[in-house]
Amino acid sequence: MKTLLLADPMPAGWFNTAVRSLAPDVPLTDYRRDMTDAELADIDVVLGWRFPPGVAGRLPRLKWVCSVAAGVEKLLVPDLAPQVPVTRIVDAEQADGIAQFVATMALRHVRQLPLYEAQQLRREWTRMPVAAVRSRVAVLGMGTMGGAVARLLAAVGFDLRGWSRSSGGPLDAVLAASNIVVCALPLTPQTDGLLDARAFALMPRGGYVINIARGAHVVETDLIDAVRSGHLAGAALDVQRHEPMAADDPLWAVPGITITPHIAAQSSAATIATQFVEGLRCLQRGESPPNLVDRVRGY
Ligand code: OXD
Numbered sequence: 001m002k003t004l005l006l007a008d009p010m011p012a013g014w015f016n017t018a019v020r021s022l023a024p025d026v027p028l029t030d031y032r033r034d035m036t037d038a039e040l041a042d043i044d045v046v047l048g049w050r051f052p053p054g055v056a057g058r059l060p061r062l063k064w065v066c067s068v069a070a071g072v073e074k075l076l077v078p079d080l081a082p083q084v085p086v087t088r089i090v091d092a093e094q095a096d097g098i099a100q101f102v103a104t105m106a107l108r109h110v111r112q113l114p115l116y117e118a119q120q121l122r123r124e125w126t127r128m129p130v131a132a133v134r135s136r137v138a139v140l141g142m143g144t145m146g147g148a149v150a151r152l153l154a155a156v157g158f159d160l161r162g163w164s165r166s167s168g169g170p171l172d173a174v175l176a177a178s179n180i181v182v183c184a185l186p187l188t189p190q191t192d193g194l195l196d197a198r199a200f201a202l203m204p205r206g207g208y209v210i211n212i213a214r215g216a217h218v219v220e221t222d223l224i225d226a227v228r229s230g231h232l233a234g235a236a237l238d239v240q241r242h243e244p245m246a247a248d249d250p251l252w253a254v255p256g257i258t259i260t261p262h263i264a265a266q267s268s269a270a271t272i273a274t275q276f277v278e279g280l281r282c283l284q285r286g287e288s289p290p291n292l293v294d295r296v297r298g299y
Helices: 012-022 037-041 092-110 113-121 144-155 171-176 197-202 220-228 269-284
Strands: 003-006 028-030 045-048 064-067 136-140 159-163 180-183 207-211 232-237 257-259
Touching: 003 012, 012 028, 012 269, 045 269, 064 269, 092 113, 092 144, 092 180, 092 207, 092 232, 136 144, 136 171, 144 159, 144 180, 159 171, 171 197, 197 220, 220 232, 220 257
Parallel strands: 003 028, 003 045, 045 064, 136 159, 136 180, 180 207, 207 232, 232 257
Antiparallel strands: none
């Protein structure tokens, strides 16, 4: 079976080396923008992060799309034939890494580390009342990532509440009761822009937002307004609507908003290669590859 590798924005060599060391009999064809219809007509499988515009509709033999990530929204494009199965990476180690990142940001916020770092720069030794860690945290999205985040935050002393669209009750009440809101939702048409001015207004004054899911969950201009007005204390955004962020993006310069470049955690090339090769072997035996996404739900 012929596999097309859509590695961008990661280096193709990263995946090629990992797959070759595991399964030398499985060649990957690196995508080129000048690929002809005849070349694309030969492709059975796609391994990738996102479809370049127009490519999904030019793959008449496509039997499987294997995401190299946990999120698949950039592969669920309208021109992808509806019967083609799509799978995602399910990686407990990545989920633990995400949880560590969220715990770091949540503790940094409640323990007021930015304040003391600023004091240190001024050589100022001033004790402030020490905040308790028992802040109420809502984790939106209780899948592999959200579940790991919730477990770790509860273990370090936060008062935890998990919420998911299917089983969480009204979101408004959850937001209103949470000092910190962590977004771990899949990005779907229903969750795009979920964290907007209305949602921020529902959160208590001094609230904090942590996003490790997708930038598009947050209406960034609304977040900037909520932080600049003093209603929210700030946010930690590991993901942004436009990645990579432009140098003149207004998010960079908002006191209280911490930006990191989608580094909360990443699956290793070895994990991605292992799950891809396992899926390919399933396909070759006429079985479904594991970790199928529900294409209608979008995750
Ligand atoms: C993601 C990933 O979905 O890195 O962002 O797996």
